[in-house]
Amino acid sequence: MSKVATESHAGSAFPGGTCYKVLLWEEGALSPGQLDAWQATRRELLARMRDAGIKGARGTLAKLGAELRELSTRAVITPLSTCAQASLSLTRVGALAAKLQREEQVLAYRLTPCTATVLVELTGEEGIDALVSRWSTSTPEVQWCTSPLVEAISPAEAAEWQEECRAADAESDADTEADEENAPAFHHVTVLREEAVAALQPAEGRVLVDATLGGGGHTELMLERGATVWGIDQDPAARRAARKRLAAHADRLHIVAGNFRNAVELLRAEGLETADGILADIGISSPQVDQAERGFSFLAEGPLDMRMNPAAPRSAADIVNTAAESELADILWQYGEERASRAIARRIVQERAKAPITTTTQLADIIASVLPRKGKQHPATRSFQALRIAVNDELGALDALLESGLSLLKSGGRFAIITFHSLEDRAVKRYFDRVTRPEIDRPEWPAPRPNPEYAARLVTRKPIVASEAELAANPRARSAKLRVIEKL
Ligand SMILES: C[S@@+](CC[C@H](N)C(=O)[O-])C[C@H]1O[C@@H](n2cnc3c(N)ncnc32)[C@H](O)[C@@H]1O
Structure with a gap:
């Protein structure tokens, strides 16, 4: 199976011009402290680069450019790639980036579950800041960070990046074809x-x-x-x-x-x-329910996952191990109409304090310990339905x-x-x-x-x-x- 959790899209041939790479992420994914520190150091580096440029100090400029890239990687890109709160899903950001690509300025984009990197070429009067702020207002469904990482790049670098995106597209198509060959059988009886x-x-x-x-x-x-x-x-x-x-x-x-x-x-x-x-x-x-590794079923041991889209940011384990007790109880009550919602939520919180709850059967046993089996239905049926509805909204x-x-x-x-x-x-x-x-x-x-x-x-x-x-x-x-x- 493909583990590709990124997507990229190369657009039309690179025409040359003023190009920028813009890295966007969702508000709240980085702490304000991290952002302030990054921006202050960045401003200082940019000022030194401007001075070096005025003096024509090419060597200093190149060194400062490398420092700036290193700073962005350390302060933004690495924390984002490991950040648990970054909840930009590929689906949402994919729809956005595809929309952006219809605008002529977007030449290519690359997505991860946490970030969108967009390559743009400025063609009109509009400056890069105005363009990026227009994207934020035209996509109210995504709470963009207010300080994206904007990097001016040369036409040659832009062309190279676009080529990389094209190569990644080709690779992921190849993955898809290989996956089709090896995919497990998909048995779903169509209803009505x-x-x-x-x-x-x-x-x-x-x-x-x-x-x-x-x-x-x-x-x-x-x-x-x-x-x-x-x-x-x-x-x-x-x-x-x-x-x-x-x-x-x-x-x-x-x-x-x-x-x-x-x-x-x-x-x-x-x-x-x-x-x-x-x-x-x-x-x-x-198949989503039947394949234990998807984590939807309490009948088979599997990771507590339940995501229909495996690249979505929040799995059932994330909710079960991090949501407040009251939120858990609400989920079980609202989406599962589970009358023992409060008792189950309380027990989950007690158990997760001892060790994280990571598998389907672990959770099913916890629920069964609160709610002994009556009749044919497994006691975890309603809670699992509720969690699935919450995970996939x-x-x-x-x-x-x-x-x-x-x-x-x-x-x-x-x-x-x-x-x-x-x-x-x-x-x-x-x-x-x-x-x-x-x-x-x-x-x-x-x-x-x-x-x-x-x-x-x-x-x-x-x-x-x-x-x-x-x-x-x-x-x-x-x-x-x-x-x-x-x-x-
Ligand atoms: C009941 S199955 C559809 C079966 C299909 N009609 C057939 O006969 O083979 C529901 C499918 O919808 C997908 N799905 C559910 N919610 C979705 C959503 N919000 N967006 C996109 N796909 C979704 C699931 O991944 C699943 O493959």
């Missing part, structure tokens, strides 16, 4: 396959978005019916499996890496402005997709969502209700008023659920609910 796909009316010339590509079960049927499909998934293992399974339709399939919370930005960055339908089959795939991502999805659809386009538990279904039902009511009424109003959010009609008054035949073949489909709306 016919019903969900039929709702989007796939046909030749229609453009559909599968926001949860997974193993490609829904996408495959859309492709077989002639549609062009853009499939998003945040899990590289799912993308690899889908790419392999759907190779015969590669000319009409575009696979996009990222979180569907950024679907609109991700797709626009790839050149897709509007679509005829969007499907989201929310939740996890069977599943409800936040769903809300963001709901709020932005309609803007991607053409008039008459369909938005279909399959959910697997009541928290998700409630969010979908509420949102669909909000945008499909022509009017709203309040007791204090004399008459109903037009709903400013009215933008769609309900296609399914009641959710579509799995047939008896599907349930017999796949009991996991029991809790699935499909709801569909159509943009006016």
